[in-house]
Each structure stands twice: as C-alpha cells, then as structure tokens.
Amino acid sequence: MFFIQSFGGMMNDHYRLKVLNAKASIRAWSKRRTLHAIAAAALAILLSSPMAAHAVEASSAQASATNTDAVAIATTTATDEDEKTSEALNTAVTAADPTPATTPTDPATPTSPDTNNTAASTDPAPAQTTPDNKPVSTPVAPQSDSVVDNTNSYGTKIIFDFNGDGKTDAEDWKAYLKWMHEFKPFDFDLKTGDLGDSHNGGVQITGATQMLVNGQNRRLDSIDTNLDIEKITRYYLNNLKQTTPVKNQSPFGTCWAFASISALESAILKAQGGAAAQAYNPQDHLHPILSNLEDNGVDLSELYLAWMAYDLQKAGSQKGEGQVDVLPIDEAPDRMDCGGWATMAQTLFTAWQGVATEKAQPYWPKGVEMTFENLLKMRNWHDNWSLYTDKDGKPEEGKPGVHVDGVYYLPNPNNLVPDKNDHLVYKGHNDYADKLIKQALVKYGAVQIGYGADTYRPGQPAKSDYFNGEHWAQYCDATEVEITHAVTIVGWDDDFDPSKFKAGKNDVSGLKKGAWLVKNSWSSADWFKKNFKVDDATAAKKANWGIVNEKGEHTGYFWLSYYDHSINTPSYFSVDLEKDGFDYDNNYSYDFLINQSQSPFVLRTADKGTEVANVFKANGNETLRAVSVHTGEANSKATVKIYVYKNMDAFKDNDPTNDGKPVMEFTYDAAVPGMHTVKLPRALQLAAGQIFAIVQNITGVNDDGTTNSYLNLETGMSQQAQFPDKNNAETKGRAMGYVWSTVVANDGETYVKLFTENGYKWVTPKEIGKLIGNDEFFEFGNALIKAFTTNGHDDADLMNYKMEKETPQVIKGEAAIFVSNAPFTLFKEVRVDGKVVNPSYYTALEGSTDVTLSADFIKTLAVGKHTIDIISNDGMASATFTVANPNADKPTVTQTRATTKLPATGDLPAAKLPATGDASTTIPLVALALGVAIAGSGVLVRRKNQ
Template sequence: MRAARIGLPRAAACMLAAFALAAALHPAHAFAEPTVGLSSKTPLGEVVQTGRGPVFSLYDTSLLNAGSGVSRYTALPERFDLRDVDGASFVTGVKNQGPYGVCWAFGALSSLESGLIASEHAASDVDLSERHLVWYTYNGADDSEDASLWAGGDTYVSDDPYNIGGNRWKSGSTLMRWYGTVDETRAPFDGEQQMEALDPDLRTESFLHVQNVVYLPEPNEYVRKEDGTLEYRHDADAVDGVKAFLMDNGVLSVGYHSDDAQASLSGARSDYWNPDENAYCCTKADVEAAAFANHEVSIVGWNDAFAKERFSTPPADDGAWIVKNSWGTDFGDEGYFYLSYYDTSFSQPTFFEAEDADYRGAETEHVYESIYQYDGAGFGDVMYGSNTQMWFANVFAARDYETVRAVSTIVNEAGSQVDIAVHKNPAGLAPTGELDPRSGEQMWSMSETIGYAGQLTFDLGDDAFEVAPGDTFSVVSTIGYPDGKFQLSAEIEDESVGGVDLACEPGQSFCADTATGGEEYWYDPASGAMDGDGLHMGNALLKAYATASSAPVDPNPDPAPQPDPGDSGDSGLQPLPDADEPQADALQAKRTALAPTGDSAAVPLAATGALAAAAAAGLAVGAMRSRRSR
C-alpha cells in the first residue's frame, strides 16, 4: 500500500479561534447588511469559448508556479516512458472518443487509471467509464432529502453533454463529488452509435473516490497586462517540475491546441504538425495557452533528445513530451505522438489521485465512507480573488454515528497560505444575527503554505472525532495568496456566462469579509447579501469525510424490566442507548489515507510503489524496479 501523499501536520494554533456568543441554532437576519458585495471583487481571469468548450482562462498563469513544493531531482533522466519502466507499464490502453467532444474526460480518467496502477492499487487493465463522468457532470443535480449528501441541485448544464466539451474544473469537481468513477462495463462508451442519456439511478454510483486533483506548474507563463497585451515566458523549471511529478505519480492530463491538419487524420502537414515524425509544436504566443487549447490528452513520458528539426517549425530547442491521444490506434504512432516542450498552447497539466484503496469495482473498501458537501460544481465557471481577507464556512448535521476524519477545499494558487479549522456543535450568534460557525468546540486546525494548487484533501489524523445524530459540525477556512490577496472560496454563478445551476439554501454556508466587518460578522450567501451585479455567491467550497462508528454504550444501563405477574405478554422492546453519554471507543478499523507527512511547502505528493523506487535510485539511468505482479 502506498504512503500518504498530500498530508499536512496539525498546527499548534489556528487564526480561526473558537468564538461563542448567545446560543442559537438558526437565527434570523438582525444587525447589518454588508456594504461590499461580489461586484467589488477581482476576477482571476475570464471564460473563453474554445474547441473543447468554455474554459476559464487565468490572467496570470504564473500563479500556479510557486517554487516551493515542486518535486525536483539533481538529475532527471534524458528519457522516461511510463509504458516501459523496467519492463512494466503504468499506462492503460489507447481509447477512441469517436466523434464526440469528450477528450477532457479521457484525459482525466487516463491519469486516474495510471495513478491506480503506479500505486499498486489496480491491475493494468483497469478501465473507468468516460461516459459516466461526462453525463453526470452536466446532469449532476440530485434531489436527495439531505442536501449535504450529494450537493443538492448543483450541476453544470448543457443540452448536448457529449459535445459541449469540458475541462479540469468540471471533471475535478464531479470526481471530488464522488460521481464519475464506475467500470466501463457499467456505462460503456460507444463512438459508433448515437449515445443516449444515462439512467439517473447511476448518478451517485462511484466505485472509487477521488481524493486530490493537483494543478501542476505551467511551462507557458502568460501575464495579461492592463493594456490587454500578453507577456509570454517559457518556464524551464516548470517543465522539470512536471517531469518529476509524472515520474513520481503517473500519467498527467494536459490541454494543447490541435490544428486542422493533425485533427483531420489525413496525413496532411502544417506549420505545427509533421505526420512523418508524429511531431507537433504550436508556436502561436499571442493567445493565452488555456484559451487557445482545444484538445485534452495525457502525457506518459518525455524525450530530451527528440530533435527540434523533427518538427515542421523548429522550436527553440530539442525535447518533447510523449503523448497518449484518444483518437484510436490508427492515429500517429499507434495512438501516440510527440509534443514539443516549447509548444505554446501546452496548458493545465493535472494529476487525478484516487483514495488509498485497492480498486475492486463496486466492492472497493473506501478510505472514507461518507461525504458531507454542498458544492457540486466547484467554482462554477468563474473564479474571483479579493483585496480584503475573507472567511468561509459550511455547517453540517451529522447523519449517523460517525467519525469525522478529513476535509477538503479548492486552492487556486500555488504557494497559498491555507487555514482550516473544524468545530463541533457551533451554536453562538454573530453580531449579524447569523450563526457563528466558529463557536462550539474546536476539534482540529491547520495552517500551512501549500506547494500545489488544486482540489485537495487534508486528513485530521489523531484529531478525528465522533459525532452522533443531533450533532452539527462546521468547517471554516481562509486562504491567502502569495501576493497578499485572498481567495473567494465559494461557488459563483455568473449570469453573463451561464452553464451552471447552483442550489444554496439558508443555514448551509456562511461568509465573512474584512470589508463587511471582519471575521466576527458572518453572512449567509443564500440571502443574497454578498451578491454583486449579475453575480450570485453559492455554497462554500469545503467538504468533510467520515467513517462509520458505533452508537454509544450506556455504562449504567437500567435493569431489564420485570414482567408484571398479571401480564402474560412481553413487548420485546429494549431500552434505547443514552445519546448524551460519552461514546465508547468502538470505531471500525479503517486505514487513513492522508496522514500528516511534514511541511507541505517542501513535501510534494510522495513517490510511491515502483515509482518511488526510481526516485530512491537517483534516476541515474531512469530505471525503476517493477511492481509486484497482480
């Protein structure tokens, strides 16, 4: 079994201190309305229409390239290929997306499948359903009575899910929601026939839980200037960071711009595509990479010695990524091609990491058995930052006797300062008359600088705690960017963009902002108090994960009642356990996937399994020990 890979130590103290006022569980609005809304916040980019659908394009891609946390070696091998690592392969087979615009799902699941193989949690023939991921990304709304189970009515929307396209924010938020991971046989992809809708009963089926979606450094740094022009720089350190991460963990999903010659499969040559060498290099640098990218693929390795002369338009230097496409084995070199390190459209390299569990289809024993969430669409289609510090919280009601073991959030920028705390039974009032989610007993906190951006899970370790029906608990967070600004950690619905439906109900999420009174002044976004012109704030981007525990045992049970001598019957009723008594230590034995591993600013996802062997060997010749056969 692999070791924990994103784990953060518990901080001795957290800036989100517990704060108790008069007890009230769900008070009405009473004190003041905020004077600053979403319209005062700063967008981090804009939504652009691309060949793979609407994509959020950052104004500054260097935000993903914090130097700390990026795995580096003194010497990376000149060539590395996950298809042949000392005779073993960590790559699943080439698939064919047919005529559909679903490359984004093939890229994401190719990465997820590879990570399972590399960590020795699945055999090399693991095959997850792209169709399931696509359909329920755009049909995610769930009408369960408990809105915290499947994130209620949140969903991306489209009349044509198989052709509108997608990106890592959509695939990531769906997978982190615990949708979109079933066997191919459960929802088979058919590129030859017209695919129809899937049964709504399949929506919440998830044979595997995704635990982290990691946004890697961008080799192409584009910075949008105030005059609208772009400043471009190639970041060689980011190239090395992506290489090292791939070697440690497995296949990475990535976007790039595919031109008509390559996409036609006709053998035609263009300024970018050389079919004779299966070599591609886009050189256009006046459009930001993510905005220009129209296709998502997966990279399985690299070759530093791939000569620049093999490209139609020679780039600045030698070197190319080895790329697995989703156009079948008739394309390129049995489905593969080479993409130059200097391709200016290369963007959004991403790793999709599953839970630390052996994949056994529907019988997989999950690390976390229960999820608490209100956000089902991540940020939606837009992301905002703030010049003033903001705090966000979700309050959940315990469904059963459980142990709360982990939390997750989305972090937009590498190198961000992330502060999270968990409180049990918050009941105090904020001066606004709303619930103060920081009241009650603080059970856990962390305060860390995060090396990578992404959708990340943090385990509570020894501070995992039990809850019972009737208990509530809150997850509270504030995230500061390296440039001194702060993250707006909530779903946002932009009327001018559309494409997402959000369902935010009173009493679920809370927000505080120094612009509206500070961290003591909490507002409920469901009231519209924090909205701006055409912008609506939804739920906070905070989830919690739990495992089952036992009901409490009454240490002094009442003696069994004696039947009345005149009563010949027995009701058979047994006394209920006293839920007010302390719970006994009767937790089910469970593995913890994300135990603390030290300073997250310096420790990336740890190398695991056979891939770890390569790192330990110093990568002198790029050889790795093969994993055990399965």
C-alpha cells in the same frame, strides 16, 4: 437633582416614623431578624456543598476573566499577526472606555465608493447601528498588505484589476461585464452544433478570468524534494505498465473526458504498485513501448464522465445544481459535443461521482451491437447514446474501486493571457514547470494537459502547420495560440532531436532539445484489433494517426516539444483504492457547480481574514477523519477550525463560531493548487444527527509578495450574465460554450466572513452576489469544503485526556466526583467497569467536564475497586476508585493540575475553574456559614439592647 433631594427627604421622614414606633415594632422586627439569621446560616451551609461551591467559583472566575480579558483586548494592536477581528476589538474597547472610538487612518480601511479611498477623518465617528438597530462601534480595519479601491458599498475589497490599471474600481466591473457578454469560447454552428475552428478551445469565461486576474506566475519549485528528476533523461509510464491503452473518442468531442480518465487510470495503476512503482531503472526506459499494452484490469468509462458532467444533481439538498447544454438542437446526446475541461472531472470525482467501469457504461451507442460494420455507420446511431440504468433508473457504475482524494494543478509551462478578444497570447515559457510535470509523472502517474492540436479530429487535414507528420512531432511557436484539445502526458525524452519538429510554419533553428510522449484518444491499430477482432492489415488501414511502430501500425501517440507555446493547465490525481480498504465511508459535499467553481478561479479579498464555513449534519454514528482544502494558487496556507453543536440555534446570526471555542484547530500548507484531502490531527466521533461546522481561512501570496485571502465559494456566472439578451436566444449560455449553469445554496449550509464598512460580518452566499456587482456578474454557492467520515465509533481512535479531579474512595451510598480536562462541548458518555452508565445516575456540568456519580448509583456497586471512563467525542479520561462500607473512613477528593501539554494529537486547555467537590473550596465556605450564623445572632442581641 430635584428628584434626588425629594427622594432623600422621604427617606428621612420614614426613618423618624420608625423611631417613634420602635417599641411597638421591636417584637415583629426581632422575629424577622431571627428568621434572616437562620436563613443566612442555612444558605452558607448550602453553599458549602460541592455543587454550590463550584457554581459560585465559576461565576466569580467568569466575572474576573471578563474584566481581565477586556483590558487585554483593549490594549491589543490590530497588526497583521493579530487574529482577533475588528468587531471583537472594538466591542472590548467600547466596554473599557466610554470615549467614542475614532476612525483609523490606516490606508487599508474600507471607505464608501464616493470617498475615493482618501484618508479617514480622526474625528469621533457618528453612531452606527446593525440591521437589528443595535449600536455598533466604529471598526478598526485589519492591516492589509495591498491597497485597492472598494468595489461596492458593502466595503469588501476584492482584488479584481481587470483593466490592468493597478487598482480595482467600478471601471473594472464594467469592462468585465462587457467582455463577458461578448466572449465566445467556441464558434458553434447553431444549426448543426459543429464546433468549427474554435477560438480558444473552450477556455470558458471563469477560466479566462482566472488567467487574467489570479495570474499564473505563482512559483512552485517542487512537489517532492526527494525526487532528483535532473538525473532522469528518459521516462515512460508505458514501460512500467502504469498506463492504459489508447482509446477512441469518435464520434464526439469528448477529448477532455478521455484525458481525465486516462490520467485517473494511470494514477490507479501507479498507486497499486506502492512505493516500488516510483522506482527508476534507466534500462527500463531506453525506448517507449507503444503497442500491445494491457489495461491490467483498470478500464473506466469515458461516456459516464462526459454524460454526468452535463446532468443536474438528481437528489439531496443540492438537487438541481450543475450544468446542462443549451445547444439549439437540444437532444440528449448533444452534451457529448459541448466539450469540457479537466476541472469538470475534479468536481465529479472529488464528490465520488462520475466514475464507472467501461463494462457498466461502454462508449458505444445503446442497443447497438458492437461490430466493425456498425462502427463504420456510427453516425447513424447518434440518438442511441445514453446511459445504462438499473431497475430503479439509477445509472450503473459497476465496481470501479476508487475514490479520488486529490486533484492538483501545476503551473502552466507557458504564460498565456487572454487578449480580451477570445484569443490567448503567449508571454513566455516557465522552465521550472517542466520539472514539476516530470515529478508528477514519477510520483502520481499520467498528467492531463490542454494544447492546440494540429487537427481537431482524426482524418481531418492539418490546419496549423506546426506538426511534423513524418516523426509525429509538434512544436507550435505562434504568439496567438488556440487551445483545442485535451491529452495525457505519459513520458519524456530530454534528448529528443529538435529538428524533428520542423513543419511548415515553425522555426526550430533555436529550439532546445526535449519532448513529451503524449497519449491521444483518436484510436490506434491495437484499439481496432482488441475491440473488433480485425486482422493486422485492416487495423493498419483504419488506424491512421500517431507514431508508427516496427510493424508500420499507427499507435495513437505523438511527441510534443517542451517549448510548444500552447501547452497549458497540467493536472493529475491522487487516489484511495478499495482493494486496500477505503479510508472513508462517507463524503459530505455541497459543491457540484462543475466547471465554473473549479477553474481554479477564486475571488481574492485584500484582507487576510476572509473565512468560509460549511455546516453539516451527521447521517449516523460516524467518525470525522478528514476534510478537504481547496486552493487556487501555489503555496497557499489553510487554517481549519471544527465546531460541534447540539442544534442550529448557534447559526441564527449566521456566525458559526460565536457559540463556543473550536474543538479542533490546525493549519495546512498546500504547495500545489487544487483539492486536498487533509486528515485531522485526531478523529472526532459524531452521533447521529450531530451538527458540526468546518471553518476555513485560505491565504495566498500576490504577485508583489503581499498576502490575501480567498472567497472560497462556488463561483459561477450570474443568471443575468449567462443570458444577457432575452430577445436573442443565441446569447443564452454563449460565454460558457452554450452551457447553462445553476447554483443551489440553501439556508443553514454555508456562511462567509467578510470585512465590511462595519467590521467583519458573517453573511450568506445569497447576500454576496448582491453585494459584489448587484447580481450582474457572479452567482455564489456553497463553500468548497467537504467532510469525510467512517461509519461507527472505535475506542482505538480516542486520545487520552487527563482526570483532573477524582474520588479515589467513596462511601457506599454517597456521591463521587470526577473531572476530565476534555472540553464539555465534546462530552459523550460515562462508563463504569466498561459499561455505559444511564445518564439518570450522574450529572455532567461544564467546567472542563465535571461528572458526579449519584449516591443511588454508588449503592449499586459492589465494595471494592472500579474503573470510570469519561468519554468525549475525541478522547477519554480514566481513573480507578474504591467503594467502601459506610463504617469506613470518609473519602477525600484529590485534585491534580495539568502542567504539561497533551499528546501531539491535539493540545486542549485544562479547566481554569475549581471543580465540583474540591475540598479547598468546601472548608472556607463551611467556616463562612458558621461566621454568618454567629454574626446574625450578635446583631440580634445588639438590636434588642438598643
């Protein structure tokens, strides 16, 4: 107060001094005032120009919008439907009301671990700071449908009730870590590498975790409501020439690769037939055709898939990512005995890897002549197994002619739950799952499954005693089951006699009718005859497994009861064929962690706002046409946003969304879990070097009907978890079946939005492993998001934008203004009369997209009509204008306002601000200029009189 009074006294003294010296200073003052008046008039005239008018109005409108938005946000309630983050909410509240925010009493609000989730105090919260010491307001938690304890001090709520006590807390993580270290998917003999009897056939730790935590009870009623499966009692893909012949996986444990390739080959054959391939005629399915089958030109390499699954990425940003075997024998072909899972095929196939023709990569030891005699001595050629490579050392692939654009997982026919002692416990049968498998067979082709085989390889004695050797039919009714083998379902028979399943241990007295026709990979008489040209008698003698045909030859097929307790993880593919022209030329991918990230095992967060984002850089002039959506549960919903940037500066704070609005946003409902290729609502042209981000929020439904979101990242075992005892080599990779995995997540590739104790925050994958379990449990990699593009640009892809303002007539030698309602972020170029205009001949400003053709450019145009196209990355706005001679009437600028929505290909907001050259803004400013000049003169006269 003292300082203000003193300062006021100084001002009064200064004023008195000026009065005493008025006469001496009047001339100098008059000159200054005259200059001020002239400057004010000049400024007002300058402001009346189109460019300045637009700048002034933009500034004014922005300030007005900011004040209005702050009030609107401050009065918004953070409900489940509110998509605003708590950070945005509290920032607005703090700006509108300086009163300290209070901590809400919402039970979903994260608290620190030592508070035991008690209700938060309503007293004003203490001041908090961000890592860069900037003050932040107390967050308001989003409404959550479920309440769980915190799992870490960061505040993120992970749904991970491992011990089954109805909540997630530190005890769950301790129990999980112990189980992880003791888990054994295989009983390997460390000296020989033999699989032994196996516990659960290689349900690796993340897959077993998925069964325990994510559950398997998500109901899916149909994958195609137009298919009336109930009326089809018998169906065989073989009879429609939509499967390939039985092959032989010997001498390795590569059943998973044979089952995956079999399903893929069938998907190709089904797709080649188009819609007609889904037609059904009962007369075509009276009896299954099991012999003399042809591949119809589709024969892919199982060796290539099995080999590449245990190969690290050799180049690119993800170099070093993947998995390798760590069997003590440590020889290259050992990878062929590590086993595998269908999800390993998904990782490679959807990255357009792991697919080659059988001709390019035959399933045969390299450098060994393919003869019947050498087949009998196959064990002698163990070290000769490897890939064929070209002159540059790159594996040969041939021309498989296929891209896998979808991998889908159906609900398990059986509820199988790990008992935490390496076994799976049968909890009941899901009848609706059988219908889904049938729908997939009719629409997409063969369905891959895992099950508990009676024997582990052909020629071995039966071990489970659930198999009827006379009818080649299996029904396992055990409570504790083992998953030991992968095969392919190729048909069904609803009327199959249950008595034919009777074996030594099972009880078929109450068993209902019905069986799957299953294709195995343990050879057939046809396989011997086709590959080694042996006679029928020799083939019949060597092929000793599978249903017998009318000639007494084993075919390699068998019947599996619908109700066999061991059937699990049915999956199928959708494909894009080269013969029709591939839909996409380029696949931008970061996720190559193979089986661990694609169980599907995805950690769930209790709130709905978790988002993941991948940032890519276009390699050339390309058009973005589709993205992948990866879901882990049935009936998931994805919200997809796309952003484009000029450089990486937007990501300095790890937030890919705060540098502007998305240029595209849409939702996608994924009924079936898996990897989906989703076409964009409209194409988006990208320039070489263009940086773009794809942000996704995936939500699903919990067992109790509440909603969660997914931490949709590559999720593998941490390095520590894979090797818990550095003094005991036998523990290295044991929980993964003696497989060692490595994740690569580089800076600038993936960002994740998590709800924390300080509200929503964007972090990197490297941070998450430390935040969730201090790197003891999981190792997080990139987001499970891919981008698909085609090469080049095509104007036919461009949607129509509206020309909001235009100059229909322009005097030659004067500027002309045109405004497209396209977002300025997407501005690409200007064309006049179909030719691209050099950027030096126009200015492009942000409003919507405001383009002013320069006077120098207008001079180059002939008198008469011309066309202008303002091109954006996804559309164009067009107009015609006339160039007139200087003695013609002055041109006028017209303005139209969009009153209707844009076409269905994508609604975009029209510009809210008046654009450059708007006549309605120019006239008032001209009047203002004259008023200021006159006012300045009046003041000058008055002061002189005084």
